Amino acid sequence: MTGQQDRWAELTGGQGGEAYAQRFARLVESGHDIHGEAAFCAALLEPAARVLDAGCGTGRIAIRLAELGHRCTGVDVDPSMLAVARRDAPAQEWLPGDLARLDALDLDPDFDLVLAAGNVIPLLAPGTEPDVVRQLAGALRPGGLLVTGMGLDAAHLPLPEPPLTLGEFDDWCTRAGLTLRHRYATWSGDPYRDGCGYAVSVHSRPAG
Template identity: 85%
Template sequence: MTGRQDRWAELTGGQAGEQYARRFARLAESGHDIHGEAAFCAALVEPPARVLDAGCGTGRIAIRLAGLGYRCTGVDIDASMLAVARREAPAQEWILGDLARTDTLGLEPEFDVVLAAGNVIPLLAAGTE
C-alpha cells in the first residue's frame, strides 16, 4: 500500500465503502436517479466500448455500464470501496491503486472513455487526500 493509500484509509477509517453503498441504496430506494453518469457515458459511446472508471468507489457506475454491455475497468485508492465493488460484480476488473500514479497500475493503454465522476479530480493533487 502506498503512503497515499495509507493516508486515505486513516482519513476514512477504512469503512467508507459500506457507508457509501448504503447512502446510494437509500437514494435509489427513495426514487432518485443514481445512474446519470452511466447514462451520460452511454450517450457518448456504444457497447462494447472500453470504459475506465477512474476513482470508481463502490463500482456503481462501472457495474451499471457493464450491465449495458460495456467493458469496464474500475480503479480506486480505497480498499473498502473496492471490496463493495468486488462483492457486487466479482467478474469485473477492479484495481486498487493511486490514479496519480497510473504508470504503476498495469492498465492497458486504450480506453474509449475515461470517467472521473464526483470529487475524483481534486483528490489527484498532492496533499488533497
C-alpha cells in the same frame, strides 16, 4: 504510493465503503435515479466500448455501464470501496491502485473513455493532481475521452473549501495533451456558466 494521504482517506480513514453503498441504497429506496453519470457516459460511447472508471469507489457507475454492454475496469485506492464492488459484481475487473501511479498497473492504453466522477479530482492527495490527470490521459486511445465531474465550492464538496480551481484543472489537462470539448453544470447536461458550483467536463485526446 505517493507518500501522502489523499483527502478521501483523511475523511473516511479508508473505511467508507459500506457507508457509501448504503447512502446510494437509501437514494434508490426513495425513488432517486442514481445512474446519471452512467447515462451521460453511455451517450458518448459506441457499443461495447472500453471504459476505465478511475476512482471507481463501490463500482456503481462501472457496474451500470457493464449492464449496458460496455467493458469496464475499475481502479481505486480504497480497499473498503473495492470490497463492495467485488461483492456486487465479482465478474468485473476491480484493481487496487493509486491513480498517480496508474502506469504501474500495466493497463493497455486503449480506453475509449476514462471517467473520474464523484469528486475524484478534488479528493486526490494534494500536489498529485497534475500527475493523475497525465496518467488518466495516457490511458486513452487516440480520440478517447476523459470525463470528469467535480464540485467547485463547499456546497458541492465534502470539504470546507475547494482545493483547486477549474482553470487549474483545465491547465493540467492541456499539459497532458487534452482538449476541452464540452462542459456542463450537471450530469443531465444543463449548461455550464461561470460561477456554477459543479462542472462536468469532457476532454479528448487528439485522434492523430
